[in-house]
Amino acid sequence: MHKIEKNLIPKEVFDTVGKITNSGYECFIVGGAVRDLLLGRTTRDWDFTTNATPEQILEIFKDGYYNNTFGTVGIALEDSDLEPFEITTYRTESNYSDNRRPDKVSWGSSLEEDVSRRDFTINSMALQIGPDSSTEVIDHHHGLEDLKLKLIRTVGDADTRFKEDALRMMRAVRIATELGFKIEEKTESSIKHNAELINNISKERVKEELWKILAAPNPVDGVEKLISSGICQIILPELLPSFEIDQKSPERHHIDDVGTHLLKSLANCRSHDPLVRFATLIHDIGKPQTHKILSSGVVTFYNHEVVGSRIAAKIAERLKFSKNESTKLFKLVRWHQFTVDENQTDSAIRRFIRNVGVENIEDMLTLRIADRLGGGARETSWRLEEFKKRLIEVQKQPFSVRDLKVTGNDLMEALGIPQGKAVGIILNKLFSKVEAGELANESEELLKKAKELQLEISRN
Numbered sequence: 001m002h003k004i005e006k007n008l009i010p011k012e013v014f015d016t017v018g019k020i021t022n023s024g025y026e027c028f029i030v031g032g033a034v035r036d037l038l039l040g041r042t043t044r045d046w047d048f049t050t051n052a053t054p055e056q057i058l059e060i061f062k063d064g065y066y067n068n069t070f071g072t073v074g075i076a077l078e079d080s081d082l083e084p085f086e087i088t089t090y091r092t093e094s095n096y097s098d099n100r101r102p103d104k105v106s107w108g109s110s111l112e113e114d115v116s117r118r119d120f121t122i123n124s125m126a127l128q129i130g131p132d133s134s135t136e137v138i139d140h141h142h143g144l145e146d147l148k149l150k151l152i153r154t155v156g157d158a159d160t161r162f163k164e165d166a167l168r169m170m171r172a173v174r175i176a177t178e179l180g181f182k183i184e185e186k187t188e189s190s191i192k193h194n195a196e197l198i199n200n201i202s203k204e205r206v207k208e209e210l211w212k213i214l215a216a217p218n219p220v221d222g223v224e225k226l227i228s229s230g231i232c233q234i235i236l237p238e239l240l241p242s243f244e245i246d247q248k249s250p251e252r253h254h255i256d257d258v259g260t261h262l263l264k265s266l267a268n269c270r271s272h273d274p275l276v277r278f279a280t281l282i283h284d285i286g287k288p289q290t291h292k293i294l295s296s297g298v299v300t301f302y303n304h305e306v307v308g309s310r311i312a313a314k315i316a317e318r319l320k321f322s323k324n325e326s327t328k329l330f331k332l333v334r335w336h337q338f339t340v341d342e343n344q345t346d347s348a349i350r351r352f353i354r355n356v357g358v359e360n361i362e363d364m365l366t367l368r369i370a371d372r373l374g375g376g377a378r379e380t381s382w383r384l385e386e387f388k389k390r391l392i393e394v395q396k397q398p399f400s401v402r403d404l405k406v407t408g409n410d411l412m413e414a415l416g417i418p419q420g421k422a423v424g425i426i427l428n429k430l431f432s433k434v435e436a437g438e439l440a441n442e443s444e445e446l447l448k449k450a451k452e453l454q455l456e457i458s459r460n
């Protein structure tokens, strides 16, 4: 177990290490790539560390580019789907005065110093590549052991490390979720004590980690870890009251509290898009505020989707979602209670499409199915299937007068009438008839009907 599979290492990686070591410097593969290699996972993101200065690295790689802030030289790879290689000179870090990144980055003098500033033991291993392409794992902080135990544990004292950089707490949950690992006990209890420091981290970075948690193979595990570690309380407090709200009620099928239903819905969300997953997670977030128990014992959540969409908008603003993301989140939450009643009119269905946005219909249905499954219902019902068919049918029909297969000019020509009010009146009448399904949207039929309408109008 945990042997390095050499064929997972691309040729470019061997070449890069070779060029640096042949010039007389040390060079190691570090970070997530080593961890992923040992787990037998492929990785696209290769990081290197070296005792050479950025200037010396640039001597070796003439077209490398230097990022001054991090002391990193980037090397773009041609014809490769790998991320640019990042070669960073040994570093130590000092003086974290605001719980986020150090005040200054200082050069370190050894590999050991460099790996000791890294966040978790499983991220602190280095891989040495010999001249004969042999590989050796250098493990100063028992990363291999934690990899075996499937544990996320800070390098050094957890409190100190999280106070240095509070983002590490989100990274702990994110990496644990991605790998299906547990957070080691002391590390987790330190997160519980220090979670509030996450407020010092930029919202963009918090959201980025949240998105990675949601994109993981088991996002529910991630949300549960956010809750148990106390981070949810800081970044998404709106979610927590839902776990206190019971939905058991005469004549209703719900058996779980709202929060558990939300987690079960997320578990059943078939989209991989973090935004759709997030919308699924919070779709009932308006229920705690709208919760009522009638004298009959019946539990109601009247208008919870309206209240929920307002909460969603606030969350999106706080966590700095993009404009598109926040609009879409709002719509998915606002309209998730859409009715699939077979007796609704075409125009009602059309209104639904306009509200949700044609481009979001597929994801709206995905959320609905996740909601059904998360509530213990079957994946679909005949009504939902009929509704899906009508969504397609209705979209084949015109949405506005402009979509009619005849124009005002066509009418003026065919009826021999001048521009004026009558043209508009006839067009609108044609449109209502097409929309009601009484008339086909074909020019011949439309013109025939237009002539009848013209007669009617001139008689009145």
Ligand code: ATP
Pocket (backbone or CB within 6 Å): 030, 031, 032, 033, 045, 047, 117, 118, 119, 120, 123, 124, 165, 167, 168
């Ligand atoms: P992935 O690339 O899969 O997201 P990763 O572990 O490679 O995971 P990166 O953000 O690429 O994460 O960081 C590369 C390495 O840099 C990490 O493995 C870790 O050793 C170190 N590192 C990253 N962020 C921090 C941090 N906030 N504090 C300390 N070390 C960090």
Ligand code: MG
Pocket (backbone or CB within 6 Å): 031, 032, 033, 045, 046
């Ligand atoms: Mg990485």
